[in-house]
Amino acid sequence: xxxxxxxxxxxxxxxxxxxxxxxxxxxxxxxxxxxxxxxxxxxxxxxxxxxxxxxxxxxxxxxxxxxxxxxxxxxxxxxxxxxxxxxxxxxxxxxxxxx
Amino acid sequence: xxxxxxxxxxxxxxxxxxxxxxxxxxxxxxxxxxxxxxxxxxxxxxxxxxxxxxxxxxxxxxxxxxxxxxxxxxxxxxxxxxxxxxxxxxxxxxxxxxxxxxxxxxxxxxxxxxxxxxxxxxxxxxxxxxxxxxxxxxxxxxxxxxxxxxxxxx
Numbered sequence: 001x002x003x004x005x006x007x008x009x010x011x012x013x014x015x016x017x018x019x020x021x022x023x024x025x026x027x028x029x030x031x032x033x034x035x036x037x038x039x040x041x042x043x044x045x046x047x048x049x050x051x052x053x054x055x056x057x058x059x060x061x062x063x064x065x066x067x068x069x070x071x072x073x074x075x076x077x078x079x080x081x082x083x084x085x086x087x088x089x090x091x092x093x094x095x096x097x098x099x
Numbered sequence: 100x101x102x103x104x105x106x107x108x109x110x111x112x113x114x115x116x117x118x119x120x121x122x123x124x125x126x127x128x129x130x131x132x133x134x135x136x137x138x139x140x141x142x143x144x145x146x147x148x149x150x151x152x153x154x155x156x157x158x159x160x161x162x163x164x165x166x167x168x169x170x171x172x173x174x175x176x177x178x179x180x181x182x183x184x185x186x187x188x189x190x191x192x193x194x195x196x197x198x199x200x201x202x203x204x205x206x207x208x209x210x211x212x213x214x215x216x217x218x219x220x221x222x223x224x225x226x227x228x229x230x231x232x233x234x235x236x237x238x239x240x241x242x243x244x245x246x247x248x249x250x251x252x253x
Contacts, residue, residue, distance in 0.1 A: 023203075024199050024200075024203060025203040025206060025207075028203075035230065036200070036203060036226075036227065036230050037200050037227060037229075037230025037231045037233065037234045038230065038233070038234045038237060040195065040196040040197070040199045040200055040234070041196055041234055041237055041238050041241065043195070043196075043199075044192065044195040044196050044238075045241065047195065054195075058202075063202045063205060063206060065194060065198045065199075065202065066199065066202045067195070067199055
């Protein structure tokens with residue numbers, strides 16, 4: 001069960017996974033803020049929280065054990081909540097700037 | 100069985116590719132030499148067989164001339180790192196976090212090798228090693244922070 005709002009990095013990952021299933025390296029290449037090597041630390045924590053799930057895509061060969069990730073229902077809800085919170089914050093910032 | 104009078108390859112043929120040698124074979128009228136290596140006393144070889152025999156001799160000679168060329172099977176990068184990490188990280192963490200990183204490293208490493216860029220391939224391995232070691236510290240750090248925060252919440 002997810003607790004609280006996802007962080008910016010977690011929201012970036014969720015945003016990428018909402019569109020389609022992806023490998024970690026695919027996400028890194030599609031994002032400007034995700035880093036090679038550390039993206040899996042976030043993915044592992046998000047899997048523990050129930051925001052994403054993964055399955056082994058390659059059983060054999062030099063890339064054996066490779067996982068493909070997808071977002072869960074909990075992850076989609078968390079992502080929507082994060083987007084709404086961002087929209088409220090942006091609106092408040094604009095209103096503050098205009099005043 | 101035919102006898103071969105002289106199996107020694109002329110010096111000017113050594114260290115050249117087979118196609119170059121064949122081209123010269125026609126151009127420089129080496130057929131006389133081909134005929135000379137086959138004894139006419141016994142069963143005479145056809146011209147085609149004589150060419151095949153010469154090809155075999157040339158290949159043998161080239162292999163002898165290049166003893167440093169050896170093929171070998173090497174392990175893909177990342178095995179050592181996974182072995183070391185397995186001493187202090189759980190199997191679940193290894194499979195979920197570090198094996199995935201190593202797989203990414205191997206994919207980019209193989210892509211670079213396929214493109215013929217060995218230097219880039221080595222740079223990828225160095226970069227990934229640094230990132231994954233940093234990732235290990237980060238993972239352990241997250242664990243400690245969670246434990247400390249958990250104690251304060253109680």
